[in-house]
Amino acid sequence: MDTFLALTVTGLVTGCLYALTASGLVVTYTTSGIFNFAHGAIGMLAAFSYWELTASQGMPGLPALLLTVLVISPLVGAVIERLLVRRLGTASLEVTLTVTVGLLLLLIGIANTIWDPATPHRVQAFFLGDEVTVAGVVLTAHQLVIVATATAVAISLWAFLHWSRTGVALRAVVDDRELAALTGASPTRVGQLGWALGAGLAGLAGVLLASQVSLDATTMTLLVVNGYAAAVLGRLTNLPLTFVGGLLLGLCQAWAVGYLTLDFISQIQPVIPMLFLFVALVLSPQARLRVAQTAPLRAPSVPGARRTLLATGSFLVVAALAAVAMPLSRMGDATHGMAVALILLSLVPLVGYGGMVSLSQLTFAGIGAVALAKVGGGPEGLLAAIAVPAAVGLLVALPTMRLRGLHLALATLAFGYAMDDAFFSNATVMTDSLGLPVPRPLGLDDPRGYFFLVCGAFAVCAFGVLALRRSTLGRRLVALGDSPAGCSTLGMRVRRTKLGVFAMSAGMAGLGGALLGGQQGAVGSADFGLLLSLTLLLLAVVWGVRTVSGVLIAALLLEAAPLLQDHISGVGSVVPLLVGLGAIGLGKHQNGIVGSVVAATRRRRAVPNLPQPRTEPPIREEVLTSAQS
């Protein structure tokens, strides 16, 4: 009984933290319509600011807390809203997602640059050493502070939203942006307020969490991701439900830690928030089929069969020349880059054509590498490296195919995060700490031969992807990305189409991962981490995930980044910074760099009398004017 009480109390304390972050997320989402993946990073930034103020500048705890939570964090939120969010308008999910994930990486990059990750940063808990005993359970004063703060925040948020004028305007915008605009509330102002408030809440959670864990930019950011589950339980819009979700999540986690001592279960214990998120998503009711028409983009033109053949041929010739002429010392990097290109290519049909954003593509790549390692380097190993990830992809996709857009992306995030913890860090899978040895497929030990094999695999897959785009399946995919409602009213079996492309894309990523593993000789948990997955997705979208050339450039650039790093000293990690900045630039060039360049050259060869872009009259206005007349 005592254990139960103790576990329950710990669970409630953690739950309060989840509830705090999740409610901030809900506030930004409802007021601006944009799911802020960088929410955790804002909390992380607040935690570091708090460290800077207290440990480094010697400010006492309480004023530092107030300064961080009431001034710095809201300011960060408001600035982000002003510079980034407002520009996004009605951008597609793939763009808003990329921009906020880019922001996440950028903030991590900034934090790592200012606060050297090599030196430990410690934050003192509030009232260190003070303890209270309640019903036989010992509570630290800090835990009490967390519970008291969460309760106070819950009550004041509720009061603010229901009693103050601004709060009521905020709720009106949540209910209906256009309608609220007509009644005088400015959605822009409310959006800015929402972001400031949300960032403040993220900051509060970050500071309270800071003393409980070692302060590390990545860990802190990802810890806050756990709160997503609570927000999803609150359907991203309902604050009371979100609070309940947070507490529930904390409790589940604490009880699981306490009672599930079986070896296997204790290993998956850190995954519980992600399981929670996954289940909450799968069970969440979906809005009925309704696509918000996004601003019409000029889609990149589809190369014909002859051009594809020509391009593939020339690529292979160049690859052969490179295989012969390149110095051996560069061979490894080049091979690595081509394997990454293959993984990125797997995003083209899924994200680029179908508009289904997957945040866990590297997970499938990792599964492919592990499959190759376990089955062996022969042809059957390569087959397994494709088939096993494809099958896993199918399994993940089955319960989530009902989900659309953001929910699907979050489900893949949960999957990738969980696999990170439970699979790639698992001793039974990864045999030893140095990683799992992966054989060179087909026994190609010669680095030049192996490079050409990887290039060949890329060429074949790229040819396949372009052929797919020209086929009826490709048209289906693109149509599905544009208008699911249009597809199903034409009799398309939407689920089947989605499952098929998900499995295919996972298989392709798996092949890429296996080839990557073969090049490295061994794979470890760091190779397929979630952050790297996000980075790759961003790179692909920034350079143009709708085009094969876009992802090829993206991969080669990623490979070149370490060279760049050598020339810029003092910057912690150049890749997140660059990728983050690039993703943020995407707000302007939403087709990616390659897409924009292609569009620019096509504009010069102007099409005669192209009709004007269509403008849809806002439907709500019609309703209102007719009601007034």
Add this chain to the structure above:
Amino acid sequence: MLRVEDIGVRFGGVHALKGVSLTCPAGQVTGLIGPNGAGKTTLFNIVTGIQRPDAGSVHLDDRDITRDSTEQRARAGLARTFQRLEVFGSLTVRENVQLAAELHRGLRRRGRSPVELADDLLARVGLTAVADHQAGVLPTGSARLLELARALAISPTTLLLDEPGSGLDEAESHQLGDLLRSLAAEGTAVLLVEHDVQLVMRICAHIYVLDFGQLLCEGSPAEVQADVGVQQAYLGAESVAS
């Protein structure tokens, strides 16, 4: 032929539709009119299975399809266009129609090729000139015609059109009327939602008037025009506004 019986649906506490029954026989254009927010689009969503009704049933060619999925209904011969456009903006105009034809044809290899069919249908709605343009940049009127061509590509027996005439000029709208009449003459059941009263009166054999989610009256164009309630609820407001 389409028949809906006693359809009811609520959003929150508000009845968007209540006890709506109507029949849309083959071989004629049936009109469905009513002021903004009357529930016309909601009824289309229920008929096509995008939304579930709280009460009532939907029958297509005397088969109960109330529990069928949207896809199944399309395969049973039901097609529609959307008031808020749902064209496939990243595909070309031709590809939009071609895809619909491919979906209808499935794996069968007989009959006309989807591309040929697409070109015929585009000629029929007058979009041949823009066949190779990206559909997302079409102006509203043309995009509506594209949705019509796309719907026709699955050879529907029943066709639901949600304000196909908005965004068209007078001449284009007249042509649209002729096209719809000839479709009906070929045996299709057409259900037309349209704010252009002249168009509706000209081509519809039978008209239903919906107001606040309930049927106000029904009858021939002349009967509907003579109805006092309709004039007050709809036609009156329209003439005041214009």
